[in-house]
Amino acid sequence: MTSHDILIWSRRMLVMTRKEFLQLLRDGVLLIFIAYAFTADIYLAASGVSLQLNQAATRVLDQDRSGASRELLGRFQAPYFRIDGALASSREGQQLLDEGRAMLTLDIPPQFEHDLQRGQPTAIQMQIDATNSVLGFLASSYAAQIVGGFGLEAGLHQAGLSGGRLTDLPVIENRSRVWYNPNQNDAWFMGITELLTVITVFAVLLPAAAMVREKERGTVEQLLVSPLSPFQIMFPKVISMTVVILLGSGLSLFAVLMPAFDLPARGSLVAFFGLTALYVFTTAGLGLFAATLARNLAQVGMLTILILAPMLFLSGAWTPPEAMPVWLRDMMYVSPLHYYIDIAFGLLLKGQSLRALLPTIGGMLLLGAVVFGFGLYRFRRQFG
Amino acid sequence: MNRQRIWAVAYKEWREIVRDRLFFTLAFVVPALLMLLFGYGLSLDVEDIPLAIVDYDHSVESRDYAYRFIDSRYFAFQGYVNNEQALGAMLASSHIRAAIIIPPQFGQRLQAGQASTVQTLVDGTFPFRAMTAKGYVTALNAAANQDTLARLLAQAKGVSLTQARQMIQPVKLEVRYLYNQSVKSIWSLAPKLLMVILMISPPFLTALGVVREKESGSIFNIYSATVSRGEFLAGKLAPYVVISSLNILILWLLAVGLFDAPFKGSWLFFMLASLIYVICTTGIGLLVSVAVRTQVAAMIVTAIVTVIPAVLYSGVLIPIPSLGPTAQLIAHLLPAMYYTNIVVGCFLKGVGFSALWPDMLVLAGYATTLFSIGYLMFHKRPNT
Numbered sequence: 073m074t075s076h077d078i079l080i081w082s083r084r085m086l087v088m089t090r091k092e093f094l095q096l097l098r099d100g101v102l103l104i105f106i107a108y109a110f111t112a113d114i115y116l117a118a119s120g121v122s123l124q125l126n127q128a129a130t131r132v133l134d135q136d137r138s139g140a141s142r143e144l145l146g147r148f149q150a151p152y153f154r155i156d157g158a159l160a161s162s163r164e165g166q167q168l169l170d171e172g173r174a175m176l177t178l179d180i181p182p183q184f185e186h187d188l189q190r191g192q193p194t195a196i197q198m199q200i201d202a203t204n205s206v207l208g209f210l211a212s213s214y215a216a217q218i219v220g221g222f223g224l225e226a227g228l229h230q231a232g233l234s235g236g237r238l239t240d241l242p243v244i245e246n247r248s249r250v251w252y253n254p255n256q257n258d259a260w261f262m263g264i265t266e267l268l269t270v271i272t273v274f275a276v277l278l279p280a281a282a283m284v285r286e287k288e289r290g291t292v293e294q295l296l297v298s299p300l301s302p303f304q305i306m307f308p309k310v311i312s313m314t315v316v317i318l319l320g321s322g323l324s325l326f327a328v329l330m331p332a333f334d335l336p337a338r339g340s341l342v343a344f345f346g347l348t349a350l351y352v353f354t355t356a357g358l359g360l361f362a363a364t365l366a367r368n369l370a371q372v373g374m375l376t377i378l379i380l381a382p383m384l385f386l387s388g389a390w391t392p393p394e395a396m397p398v399w400l401r402d403m404m405y406v407s408p409l410h411y412y413i414d415i416a417f418g419l420l421l422k423g424q425s426l427r428a429l430l431p432t433i434g435g436m437l438l439l440g441a442v443v444f445g446f447g448l449y450r451f452r453r454q455f456g
Numbered sequence: 457m458n459r460q461r462i463w464a465v466a467y468k469e470w471r472e473i474v475r476d477r478l479f480f481t482l483a484f485v486v487p488a489l490l491m492l493l494f495g496y497g498l499s500l501d502v503e504d505i506p507l508a509i510v511d512y513d514h515s516v517e518s519r520d521y522a523y524r525f526i527d528s529r530y531f532a533f534q535g536y537v538n539n540e541q542a543l544g545a546m547l548a549s550s551h552i553r554a555a556i557i558i559p560p561q562f563g564q565r566l567q568a569g570q571a572s573t574v575q576t577l578v579d580g581t582f583p584f585r586a587m588t589a590k591g592y593v594t595a596l597n598a599a600a601n602q603d604t605l606a607r608l609l610a611q612a613k614g615v616s617l618t619q620a621r622q623m624i625q626p627v628k629l630e631v632r633y634l635y636n637q638s639v640k641s642i643w644s645l646a647p648k649l650l651m652v653i654l655m656i657s658p659p660f661l662t663a664l665g666v667v668r669e670k671e672s673g674s675i676f677n678i679y680s681a682t683v684s685r686g687e688f689l690a691g692k693l694a695p696y697v698v699i700s701s702l703n704i705l706i707l708w709l710l711a712v713g714l715f716d717a718p719f720k721g722s723w724l725f726f727m728l729a730s731l732i733y734v735i736c737t738t739g740i741g742l743l744v745s746v747a748v749r750t751q752v753a754a755m756i757v758t759a760i761v762t763v764i765p766a767v768l769y770s771g772v773l774i775p776i777p778s779l780g781p782t783a784q785l786i787a788h789l790l791p792a793m794y795y796t797n798i799v800v801g802c803f804l805k806g807v808g809f810s811a812l813w814p815d816m817l818v819l820a821g822y823a824t825t826l827f828s829i830g831y832l833m834f835h836k837r838p839n840t
Contacts (some may be wrong), residue, residue, distance in 0.1 A: 093700045102753040120783025121768050124582035129777060146626075157517075169517055169634055170807055172797060175775070195628040202633035203800045205641040206500045208583070213591040220598055221625035224794070226781050231609055231623050240605055243568040244521065246597040248590050251547060253580035255560055261583050266764070273759050281752040366478070369751040370668070373660045376641045380763070381490055381656060388498045394532065395506040399566035399721075400497040414550060417581045424548055432600055441687075 084304055092282065092312035109270045110320035115328050118263035125210040126255070127154040128175045131165055134158060138185035139225070144196075147218045152211070169201050176200045176211055188226050202419035252421045259333040265389045265419055267324050271317055272384060272409055276354045276376050278313045280359035284372045287363070302452050310356045317352050318345055338423025347415050347433065354408040354440030360454070364454055383407045408443070410438035457690065461470045461683045465691025469665065473695055487657045487703045491710045494649050500773070501586040501641050504532040506552045508543060511536060521574070524600055525556060530592040532579040553579045555588050564704030566604070646717040646801035648772040650707045651739070651795050654730070655737055655766035658700040662741030665692050665757040666834070667751050679836050689830055693735070693742055700734040711803070720806030721743065729798045736791040737762070739826035746834045769795040794818045 089271045097103065130153045134141050148155060159177065168174035179197035181187075187194040198215055202208035228241075253260055283306070286292040295305050322345070328336040337344075362375040385391065386400065387409040391399050404410045414432045418424035426433070474480055508520050526533040531764045534552050537543055546732040557575040565572040578595050602624060609620040635644075669675040678688055704727065711717045719726075741758055748754045767773060768781060772793035779787060788792045794815040801807045801815075809816075 077603055080481070099750050099753050100703040101748045102750065102756055105753070105757050105760055113540060113760065113764065116782055116786065117764075117768055119779030120786075122588055122775055122777075122778055122780075126778040170805055171811060172800075191623060191626065193622055193628065193833070195630050197630050198634065199634055201635060203635050203644050203804050204646045204771075204773075204823055206588075206773075207775060207778075208633055210588065210591065212629075212633075213588075215631070216629050217591075217594055219599070219627055219629040220602075220625070223625050224602070226628050227624035228605070231613065240569075241571065242569050242608070243571050243601045244566070244597060244604075245571060246576055248576040248578055248593060250580035250586050250590070251580045252584060253586070253770055254588055256580055256583040258583050261581070262701070269764060270760075273763065277755055278752070282754055285752060312801045365614045368476070368479075368668075369475065370661075371479050371482065371757065373663065373755050374479065374486050374657075376755075377656060377660055377763075378482070378486050380465060380487065380759075382493045382497070384763070385767070386493065390767075391498050391500060392502055392505075392582070394506065395501050396497050399513060400493075403476075418548070419579055422548055428545075428548060 081304075084300060085308060088300070088304060088308035089311050089371075092308050093315075095282070096312060097318065105297060106274070106316065106320060107323075109274070110324045111328055113270065114263055114266045114324045115332060118259040118333050121262050121263075122258040123206075123440070124258065125152050125207050125214065127172065128152060128207070128211055130155050130195070131157060131159045131174045131176065131177045133162060133165060133179045135182045136180050136184035139409065140185035140188050141180045144180070144222050145217070145443065148178070148223060149308050150232045151232075152214050165199065165254070168201060171300055172201070174201070175188035175207070177456075178215075189228075191230050200350050257333075260421060261336055263333055264336060264416055267321065267329070268389065268416055269350065269384055270324075270412065271321060271352065272355060273380060274313065274317050275355035276362070276380055276383075277361040278316075278359070279309050279356040280363040280366075280372050280376055281369060282313070282364035283360055284369050286368055288368050303448060306360060306451060307450060310353060312421055313356060314349050314352045318349060321345070321348055328388045336423075341417035341419075342427065343426050344419045347412070347419070347436075350433075350436065350440065351408055351412045351415075354436060354443055357440060357443035357445075358408070359448045361443065361450060364447065364450035387413055389413050403437075407440065408439055411439070457684070457687055461687045462667070462691040465683060465688055466694040467518070469692055470698075471657045476836045479752055481658075483661055483699050484703065484706070487653045488706055488710065488726030490653050490657070491649055491707055493711070494652070494716075495642060495646055495715050498645060499641050499651075500645075502585050504531060505554055505585075505589050505592070506539045507554045507555045507556070508534045508546055510538070510540060510543060510560070511558045512560040513558050513562040517563035517566050520556060521562075521600060522556065524596050525593075528588075528592070528596060529582045537736045538558050547577060547579050548676050550581075551581070551584065554593070556593075557650070566728075581654045583607055585807075610753070611763060624625050635800075642715050642805065643717050644800075645772075646711040646715040647799040648770075650704070650711060650719040650730075651733075651770060651792055652732055652772055653793050654700065654708060655770065656762055657703065658696060658734055658738040658756045659762045661694065661699065661757070662696045663744050664751050664773045665696070666745035667754045668745075668746055670749065671751055685831055685834050685836060687776065688747075689827065689834060693738055693827075694719040696736055696738045696741075700738055701731055704730045717744060719801055721802030722808045725809050726798070726802040726810070728794070729816050729819065731804075732816065733791060733795040733798070736819055736826060737822045739823055742824055743833070744828050749827060765790050765825065766792055769793065791819055791822045794822075 129151060130148060132145060132155060165177040165323060177199045181194060184194055196219060200208045200211050250256060330337060358379055362372055362379060366372040366375055387404055387407045410430050415429055418429050511518050511522055523532050540557060540816060544550045545662050555577040555698055576587050578586045606617055606620040606622050607764050609623060610617045712719050744754050744757050748757060769787040776784060797815045798808060798812050801812045
């Protein structure tokens with residue numbers, strides 16, 4: 073290859089890339105939605121969505137109305153619980169639960185204090201709306217801690233053991249420290265997850281759509297009779313989308329997540345953007361592959377849902393991979409997002425070094441090469 | 457509205473769908489496949505959390521304490537580690553998600569009747585997983601302390617161990633999980649998956665219906681035909697509603713037959729409500745199709761307004777009352793939340809029309825509004 077060839081090659085690439093940009097810029101609605109997705113959408117998710125037990129609507133049927141029952145109920149507090157008031161009967165509680173207006177009810181029996189003072193065992197009923205099993209579980213585990221602690225104090229006091237003071241007894245105090253996100257700030261998790269979601273949606277959908285559009289309109293035939301190679305047709309599409317996505321990610325990091333939510337961004341941001349570009353290339357390969365299977369945009373739409381939905385929800389941000397069946401966990405090794413989640417959280421929250429991320433990056437690179445190469449191969453065979 | 461003209465438009469659309477074999481197949485395969493993947497994979501149960509332990513004490517007591525975690529089904533023990541530095545690296549690389557550090561003299565202090573402190577490190581990258589892990593640690597730790605104290609009490613008071621145990625645990629918390637007695641996540645998940653999938657798939661089916669004709673120019677046939685705006689839109693929507701209704705049946709069968717989700721409500725009411733919901737979600741796609749000019753934009757807009765809200769603002773993962781104010785507003789603006797109430801009510805709670813009619817009414821209103829906006833936005837004369 074002479075320098076002249078290289079010049080022509082790069083000039084062709086430049087022209088084609090410019091064409092892709094123009095096409096994108098002329099679609100006003102599309103641009104508005106891209107801007108919305110990278111800013112307002114991420115802001116909303118980060119500010120308003122929390123996956124923790126938060127202000128669980130609690131109703132109380134206190135049949136004892138004693139000092140002890142008040143003391144116990146006083147321990148059900150924000151942020152986990154919110155006592156919404158008393159119940160007149162257990163039937164009313166059942167009705168509120170049915171209508172979804174209460175998440176849990178507590179029922180303290182008559183003679184509660186009396187039994188406690190006489191050292192007789194007693195029990196508190198708790199009904200939980202477990203239609204959301206995770207929150208149902210969290211609610212019962214916090215309630216168990218509260219009731220257990222209360223019972224222990226009462227019991228030790230009753231038994232006259234060291235005046236009920238725990239520190240004088242051979243107990244184990246377990247102090248938990250939460251790393252990387254000490255206050256368990258949901259905004260960081262939700263913000264980053266939402267950013268990854270938006271990046272992924274665009275990275276699969278945009279190149280696939282751009283490719284199929286040419287097919288559908290027959291313009292790809294024109295491109296193919298031009299002196300352009302399949303690579304020169306495909307790659308500029310990916311380049312233009314990557315630039316748009318990188319700009320969008322920059323916008324959401326510097327204009328939304330860092331100023332509004334104090335996202336620490338502990339690692340190297342240069343590395344983050346570099347690896348995001350790599351991720352977009354990898355994922356674009358999946359989109360291009362879908363584009364070679366489809367003949368029109370309607371088909372591409374359905375195919376991309378088939379790729380996107382499992383990728384987004386099973387790659388490990390929402391569901392803990394530990395809880396997934398093994399065959400599915402193995403399948404997720406071919407999801408580029410599986411690697412990118414580790415990279416993004418590693419760089420933005422954990423402050424990991426590139427060296428520590430090397431195996432993950434290697435995995436994504438390898439996958440990217442295979443996926444992109446396969447997409448190109450399919451394209452060549454279809455049109456070469 | 458002329459029924460014959462609606463029929464003509466619907467028939468033409470139907471022929472187009474059926475002739476596109478891949479699209480037609482995907483219209484049924486995508487929802488069913490998503491149901492299978494999510495049903496098996498989307499478990500939010502936090503179990504088998506990878507854990508490592510540093511034991512600086514090497515005493516009988518420390519080993520006993522460690523074994524409480526090693527034996528627990530909530531943790532997957534990854535081995536003893538020599539020091540905290542090694543733990544840091546393992547946490548950073550997500551090799552483990554939690555760690556326990558037992559200090560020197562742990563056993564000595566306990567034997568001398570003194571309190572001792574143990575430290576737990578938790579990876580906070582995913583806050584809700586971190587909270588759950590902390591909950592498990594607290595529960596196991598409390599159990600350890602109760603055993604110790606019961607033994608102590610038994611010796612001091614000369615009572616039996618069972619009696620001593622009862623003394624320090626005078627209050628029992630009796631938990632009843634309503635609607636989902638075994639807190640199986642798939643029970644509560646499968647009905648909601650119906651909601652998610654019927655929010656994602658139908659809009660993609662319809663999203664290109666009108667805009668495709670705009671791009672190809674065949675819309676001019678419509679502009680010049682006698683068919684009215686309302687007739688055209690109704691005819692366009694009808695085939696997709698038929699396809700999506702079949703999908704309701706398929707998804708319902710999978711939820712009940714394959715995932716054993718209990719269905720306690722009225723089948724007829726459920727199907728009627730589902731039909732209205734599907735008219736809403738296909739209507740969203742149709743509205744997008746009317747509003748935008750290019751197919752690419754239609755797909756992106758559909759993805760942004762359906763995929764993300766279907767998960768975040770619908771109550772599938774996060775109950776609506778736990779959302780922030782803006783997020784709650786969004787939730788109320790989308791049909792998904794109302795349908796979530798209906799699926800949960802019909803499947804798990806066994807409540808029917810009397811409790812759920814407000815939700816159904818909102819959905820009906822939603823469908824009407826969508827159709828009206830579409831009607832107002834669609835002009836038989838393009839703005840040039």
